[in-house]
Amino acid sequence: MKKIKLLGYLFILPAITAMLFVHIIPMGWGIIISFRDLTIRNIRNWTSAPVIGLKNYFSAFNNNVSTISQRYKQSLWNILIYGFFTISIGFLVALGVALILNKPFLGRTFVRGLILIPYITPDSVAFNFWRFIFQNRIGILNEMMLRIGMIKEPIMWLVGRNTLTAVIIASIWKGWPLTSLMLLAGLQTIPQSVYEAAKIDGASVWQSFKYITIPYLKPVIKTIMIMNILWNFHAYNQFRVLFGSNPGIHAEVPNTLIMREAFEHYNYGLGSALSVILMLIMLSITLIYLYFFRFRKED
Amino acid sequence: MTKRTPLQNVLFYFVIIVILFFVLGPYCWMISSSFKTSIEIQGMNPTWIPQTLTLDNYIEMNNTVPIFTYFKNSIIVSGGTMIFSLILSTLAAYGISRFRFKGRNLYVVILMATQMLPGILFVIPYFMLFTWIKSNLGIPMTNTFQGLIFTYTSFALPFSILMLRNYLDSVPKSIDEQALIDGCTRFQALYKIIIPLAKPGLAAMGIYSFIMGWNEILFATILTGTKTKTIALGLLQYITQNQARWGQMMAACMFATLPIIIAFTAYQKHIVQGLVAGATKG
Numbered sequence: 204m205k206k207i208k209l210l211g212y213l214f215i216l217p218a219i220t221a222m223l224f225v226h227i228i229p230m231g232w233g234i235i236i237s238f239r240d241l242t243i244r245n246i247r248n249w250t251s252a253p254v255i256g257l258k259n260y261f262s263a264f265n266n267n268v269s270t271i272s273q274r275y276k277q278s279l280w281n282i283l284i285y286g287f288f289t290i291s292i293g294f295l296v297a298l299g300v301a302l303i304l305n306k307p308f309l310g311r312t313f314v315r316g317l318i319l320i321p322y323i324t325p326d327s328v329a330f331n332f333w334r335f336i337f338q339n340r341i342g343i344l345n346e347m348m349l350r351i352g353m354i355k356e357p358i359m360w361l362v363g364r365n366t367l368t369a370v371i372i373a374s375i376w377k378g379w380p381l382t383s384l385m386l387l388a389g390l391q392t393i394p395q396s397v398y399e400a401a402k403i404d405g406a407s408v409w410q411s412f413k414y415i416t417i418p419y420l421k422p423v424i425k426t427i428m429i430m431n432i433l434w435n436f437h438a439y440n441q442f443r444v445l446f447g448s449n450p451g452i453h454a455e456v457p458n459t460l461i462m463r464e465a466f467e468h469y470n471y472g473l474g475s476a477l478s479v480i481l482m483l484i485m486l487s488i489t490l491i492y493l494y495f496f497r498f499r500k501e502d
Numbered sequence: 503m504t505k506r507t508p509l510q511n512v513l514f515y516f517v518i519i520v521i522l523f524f525v526l527g528p529y530c531w532m533i534s535s536s537f538k539t540s541i542e543i544q545g546m547n548p549t550w551i552p553q554t555l556t557l558d559n560y561i562e563m564n565n566t567v568p569i570f571t572y573f574k575n576s577i578i579v580s581g582g583t584m585i586f587s588l589i590l591s592t593l594a595a596y597g598i599s600r601f602r603f604k605g606r607n608l609y610v611v612i613l614m615a616t617q618m619l620p621g622i623l624f625v626i627p628y629f630m631l632f633t634w635i636k637s638n639l640g641i642p643m644t645n646t647f648q649g650l651i652f653t654y655t656s657f658a659l660p661f662s663i664l665m666l667r668n669y670l671d672s673v674p675k676s677i678d679e680q681a682l683i684d685g686c687t688r689f690q691a692l693y694k695i696i697i698p699l700a701k702p703g704l705a706a707m708g709i710y711s712f713i714m715g716w717n718e719i720l721f722a723t724i725l726t727g728t729k730t731k732t733i734a735l736g737l738l739q740y741i742t743q744n745q746a747r748w749g750q751m752m753a754a755c756m757f758a759t760l761p762i763i764i765a766f767t768a769y770q771k772h773i774v775q776g777l778v779a780g781a782t783k784g
Contacts, residue, residue: 323713
């Protein structure tokens with residue numbers, strides 16, 4: 204019995220070692236250097252960087268300490284707005300399409316395969332062609348909108364005030380198929396007999412959607428939402444590809460700001476503090492979510 | 503099933519066409535632009551169908567940016583990530599699935615939690631870690647393939663292990679026990695019996711880690727240099743301050759999508775199953 208237990212450890216040992224070096228130690232390191240004034244001057248010998256306590260953290264929020272705070276607060280606000288629209292609109296599209304694809308029709312398998320295309324397209328490719336689509340003068344989006352009379356003049360999508368809208372549109376396009384796929388899998392677990400029984404009892408389409416479909420989908424929806432909310436904070440590729448390393452104030456998100464602060468301005472300590480704050484925000488959102496929806500593992 | 507009236511039928515297919523247009527429109531635009539001449543692309547009033555078809559973009563794309571080299575780099579990095587994460591996560595998933603040991607549940611929780619940590623938190627420590635390894639152990643890490651493979655493997659691991667665990671749980675334990683009775687060691691049982699049975703799960707997981715390596719930009723920005731630049735970063739080089747080569751970029755985009763499309767069509771069923779299982783059970 205004892206030998207078997209040891210064998211279990213042996214199997215997970217390589218993965219644990221890898222994760223220790225890759226996740227646990229660097230995370231601790233990141234937290235430690237967030238209390239230091241680590242810059243290009245002392246990066247090679249980080250222990251010599253002066254300990255400055257919470258100064259980096261104050262810089263993040265106090266306008267009097269540094270100029271970065273305004274930008275950082277704006278970036279947090281932007282990622283919330285971005286997440287709210289990307290997740291909610293993406294979810295509605297995904298749910299609508301999943302409901303449609305759950306109905307029998309000619310060529311259903313084929314269409315189901317096709318809708319996965321945005322999901323499997325590599326990020327860099329997808330956001331690069333969206334960048335082309337959004338071009339002011341030569342892009343197809345402005346051209347189409349002009350032709351049907353939605354706008355009078357070409358819109359500047361990639362500079363200024365419309366940048367956040369542009370990145371939301373592209374991200375919805377890229378993100379909804381996975382959600383739809385998961386909802387579709389959930390829909391297929393609902394037995395048809397339940398709908399038939401409801402119909403005999405005189406339930407309308409809306410009533411069977413509200414009282415059968417939604418309750419059955421609830422566990423899947425919870426998983427989708429928590430995943431989307433957390434992944435939302437990982438968003439970097441779409442901003443980097445569409446706008447370059449500096450998206451401008453209207454589309455600045457914490458990830459782009461931290462990357463510039465660390466690797467263009469070489470303030471590694473400050474960058475670490477900003478990412479620790481981001482982690483704490485993610486952690487609290489997760490905990491609040493878990494508390495309100497009592498996320499249990501249904502095994 | 504309720505029958506649709508002809509009018510409902512027309513409406514239904516119309517909605518499907520709208521969905522497909524939204525999904526495929528941007529793709530068609532990429533494909534069509536990759537065959538356009540640069541004069542046509544720069545002109546006003548773009549059209550969906552190229553006025554003159556040309557292969558120039560495909561011929562020229564490697565002269566502007568060494569995209570073939572970047573493609574090769576990405577194959578090495580993503581392939582390496584795939585192999586290492588396959589080995590490590592098969593062992594770990596088998597361990598979690600077959601043995602009950604102290605700290606097992608804790609380990610699973612840690613795996614789930616690490617998936618949620620923002621990548622940005624690790625970028626700066628990695629940069630320092632790699633600098634430290636180079637100056638103290640003499641092993642170059644930044645601007646090398648091993649550095650990137652190391653990074654991507656570890657980021658692919660948590661999800662891969664959890665996904666594969668789900669898969670291995672569905673393989674009955676009695677199969678292992680039979681193999682042990684027949685005189686196999688644990689490793690032989692895993693290697694000879696379980697791995698062949700778990701092939702679909704392994705395929706899904708391998709492709710997942712390959713795609714991860716192919717997509718990644720954040721770490722690649724910091725950890726690659728001229729020798730190891732991946733295709734995800736290479737694509738950005740077609741647009742410079744002075745010149746925007748959209749046609750060539752679209753051609754290169756088509757080229758960069760190729761391996762993913764091939765891998766996905768070959769294993770579509772497994773990937774879809776694996777994703778859904780990993781997402782609904784985790």
